[in-house]
């Protein structure tokens with residue numbers, strides 16, 4: 343219950359212009375408090391972060407931060423930007439893996455715009471054996487995101503995967519559907535505050551659903567990504583994989599940049615594949631607030647850094 347309230351509160355604070363301007367003054371300085379969770383404001387900083395992680399035996403996916411665009415011209419500009427990012431990643435020879443949001447490609451303009459723009463990104467990336475993950479946004483986008491994903495899949499694109507959130511009741515069916523399709527799924531608990539009708543009311547239920555769906559994906563899915571920092575679920579995943587003879591190269595763990603770096607390193611040392619989601623970009627504030635909402639202890643960390651910086 344507390345988790346859900348805290349998520350809601352931080353989602354509200356994320357829209358505060360005053361906080362945003364305070365954060366932009368201090369957050370992204372050289373040792374700014376937001377740097378713990380965000381690699382920087384440009385792609386070169388994100389690539390540097392990826393290089394460092396890869397030296398430690400981890401792999402990366404880059405994410406250009408930004409929320410919904412409503413003008414076709416903005417969607418086109420973001421699409422071009424994604425292609426430039428892929429190009430920069432290829433040049434830098436880091437992991438060929440990018441995460442993106444359909445609202446940045448114009449989903450709020452209309453579906454056709456989002457599909458056209460996604461196809462541009464996928465056409466470019468598949469020439470270079472580059473994988474693109476479509477992130478999942480709040481529940482008002484779930485159905486349309488899945489519809490669009492399936493359209494792209496039926497058009498023959500295979501260098502693309504999807505994200506499903508165990509907080510939503512519908513996800514049990516969506517997991518089965520993606521298994522039948524043979525699509526790669528990243529399983530997450532879900533970062534958005536959702537209403538109780540469509541989502542589980544308690545964290546316990548979300549966690550139970552996670553374990554159940556992770557098992558289904560491990561056994562029948564296509565190279566699933568178990569994206570969580572939850573140590574209990576991670577241990578259970580390892581146990582399930584061993585019990586069902588799923589080899590460590592048939593799935594990967596994924597975690598967010600700056601979150602449980604100890605656990606990321608430990609898993610890699612044990613021989614598991616670990617991919618770190620590296621967000622960057624000028625519009626980092628809402629993402630940053632979502633991370634604070636997940637773990638109020640992070641607020642103390644930010645407060646301490648602010649006091650140090652002043």
Ligand SMILES: Cc1cc2nc3c(=O)[nH]c(=O)nc-3n(C[C@H](O)[C@H](O)[C@H](O)COP(=O)(O)OP(=O)(O)OC[C@H]3O[C@@H](n4cnc5c(N)ncnc54)[C@H](O)[C@@H]3O)c2cc1C
Pocket residue numbers: 476477478479505507530531532533534569570571572573596597598601602618619632633634636637640
């Ligand atoms: C690679 C990746 C991609 C993601 N993509 C999406 C997406 O497309 N759509 C979406 O809705 N959500 C996405 N998420 C976010 C996800 O839904 C959760 O909000 C987030 O991962 C926190 O949940 P958890 O599974 O870590 O479990 P929780 O139960 O929230 O946390 C378990 C433990 O992890 C640690 N922890 C968790 N979060 C933090 C934090 N911010 N700071 C410090 N410690 C923390 C704590 O020790 C906590 O006790 C993604 C997460 C990851 C890892």
